[in-house]
Amino acid sequence: MSVSVTLQVSERILDQKEQIAMQITKAQNKKYSIELKDKTEQLFPLRVELVSIYAKALALEEVEAEKSIEAWGLETGRLCARLETTLDSMLGEVPHYRTYIGEVLKEVAMEQELSLQEFYDLISKLDHTMNLVVYYFSVPFVEYQTNLLEQSRNEILELSAPVVPIMEGVAVLPLIGTIDTYRAKMIMEESLKQSVHLRLNYFVLDLSGVPIVDTFVIQQIFQIIEALRLVGVEARVSGIKPEIALSVVKLDINFNKVKTYSTLKQALADLVIHC
Structure with a gap:
């Protein structure tokens, strides 16, 4: 697959990042109305940023893309945990990114008349990027919640031993x-x-x-x-x-x-x- 195609895909996704983020926001607020609807203002810019991460990763070499995703996940995973979202609702967004970004990939593939192999390679790279996003987001998210739980447990135990x-x-x-x-x-x-x-x-x-x-x-x-x-x-x-x-x-x-x-x-x- 040529570099020009991946760059074109990347640019197309970046051009539509806010629309894609809005579609994901609407879908998530409908499915997780109790957990996420009141956090729209904080989560929307994070979704725009993640769409940008996906777009840029498609045009980067694998090692470089992974580094950027790791840095993003470390910060965003903790931030979403501090916002008291649930890991279930956050991971529930993954299929939406695949759907809406996949539509952009399909548009470019049809315009450029990509072969089946080229389109498969593009989709595979998107899937690999999503796997990295899930991993690097989940680790700090779970670590933050585990530390918070441990801290709460210690505080409760201290109260349960009043001298x-x-x-x-x-x-x-x-x-x-x-x-x-x-x-x-x-x-x-x-x-x-x-x-x-x-x-x-x-x-x-x-x-x-x-x-x-x-x-x-x-x-x-x-x-x-x-x-x-x-x-x-x-x-x-x-x-x-x-x-x-x-x-x-x-x-x-x-x-x-x-x-x-x-x-x-x-x-x-x-x-x-x-x-």
């Missing part, structure tokens, strides 16, 4: 909800950090709000107690229910040096007396 100072040298950590491996790690880190920051002597772990206290939870609590002991803080445990006591006995974990209470009220009353 509450009660009096000088004394704080309580009221645990509520299920404790898994990730949360246990967060509780450990937060307990140690706040114990040092608040210069604690006593730290009360209250299990009253934990619905299931199995062997895993007990082992994690014991590790937290041991870690606190190493930084000079005496840990006490409240909210000990009969089933918890039975689990501790079955595990043969040595809680002899740890003061335990059935309620938080009892633990605080004892600390008031001895502090």
Whole structure:
């Protein structure tokens, strides 16, 4: 296929980039009215830019085209993620680009009387370019959303381990909800950090709000107690229910040096007396 044909195709697409972008916008707003319609102002110029990317890529060497698509994808993938679009709706645009840009390719092919092989080569290059666009757009999009999800998870976990100072040298950590491996790690880190920051002597772990206290939870609590002991803080445990006591006995974990209470009220009353 001659260079003049690819240049002509590229120029024709560039001449129609805004019309193509508008057609795609209308199609997408109809299909994803809830997700995308209110983002038309932000997405339309991005679609114009992408049409230009396709047009220029058809006239570039493969390596050079891929570099430009990679740079575009890194920026645009993150931007679309920040706009709170969905990957499903964004990838849903791909067939529209193929349809409308394909129409331009067909027009030029008919005008230039391209052979079947030449037209096939042109379509194949468009398909290859689209595959690159999908890849280089999706990677940063997913990375941004994954990082955001991880950040949100950490913020939620930090809120789920609230260390509450009660009096000088004394704080309580009221645990509520299920404790898994990730949360246990967060509780450990937060307990140690706040114990040092608040210069604690006593730290009360209250299990009253934990619905299931199995062997895993007990082992994690014991590790937290041991870690606190190493930084000079005496840990006490409240909210000990009969089933918890039975689990501790079955595990043969040595809680002899740890003061335990059935309620938080009892633990605080004892600390008031001895502090």
